[in-house]
Amino acid sequence: MLAITLLALLCASASGNAIQSRSSSYSGEYGGKGGKRFSHSGNQLDGPITAIRVRVNSLYITGLQVRYGTVWSDYVGGKQGDLEEIFLHPGESVIQVSGKYRFYVKQLIFVTDKGRYLPFGKDSGTSFNAVPLHPNTVLRFISGRSGSVIDAISLHWDVYPSHCNTC
Numbered sequence: 001m002l003a004i005t006l007l008a009l010l011c012a013s014a015s016g017n018a019i020q021s022r023s024s025s026y027s028g029e030y031g032g033k034g035g036k037r038f039s040h041s042g043n044q045l046d047g048p049i050t051a052i053r054v055r056v057n058s059l060y061i062t063g064l065q066v067r068y069g070t071v072w073s074d075y076v077g078g079k080q081g082d083l084e085e086i087f088l089h090p091g092e093s094v095i096q097v098s099g100k101y102r103f104y105v106k107q108l109i110f111v112t113d114k115g116r117y118l119p120f121g122k123d124s125g126t127s128f129n130a131v132p133l134h135p136n137t138v139l140r141f142i143s144g145r146s147g148s149v150i151d152a153i154s155l156h157w158d159v160y161p162s163h164c165n166t167c
Contacts, residue, residue: 023137024158027130028144031152032103035145038076041156044141046071048161050088054108054120057081061105061121061150066142078148086110086118093138097155100125105150113138132157 047069055063055077063077088094096111100123107121132138137157144153 023134024140024156025133025137026154026156027097027132028154029152030099030128030130030154031101031105031144031150033151034103035147035149035151037143037145038074039143040066040068040073040141041143043068043071043073044156044158044161049094049139049141051086052088052110052118053083053085055079055081055083056121059104059106059122061108062148064142064144064146064150064153068141076144076146077150078146080148084120088112089114092116093160095138096129096131097139098127098129099153100127101152102126103151105144105153108153110139130155136160 043066049066049068050070051067053065054061057080062081063075063079065075066073092112092114094110095113098109099105099121100107102125105121106125107119107123110118112118134157136159138160139155140158141156142153143156145151
């Protein structure tokens, strides 16, 4: 009898865990093989993505910085090119990232849940299109590799932080 009870509890626990839905997913890595690894995984604790800075030259995305809540991540990449900056509206989130790459990242296009299309860089190279695997999830942080340019980029998706509905 004890064995049957333990087996029933074990099965109930396993099925309960299976019912819990997953929300995080990962897209990438898009780009070349060079550069030093970076990750903004800790930055997501500062809040949702609220702004994006991208440095571009005539050929590549050379630098990247993301604001999480009110805190800017460390700048990654090189210093050559023009710096462009986009601020998201309160409550707005990135729900798709597409772009182009060859040996380095050449173009990034951020699409928001408010229908905004935010392009950076040059339209040449191999295309990619990254979207979350799970419904009602958004871009939470970025990782990749960089040196004097953004060599490669990866996108990490999860639910919008519930404590930041007005961020």
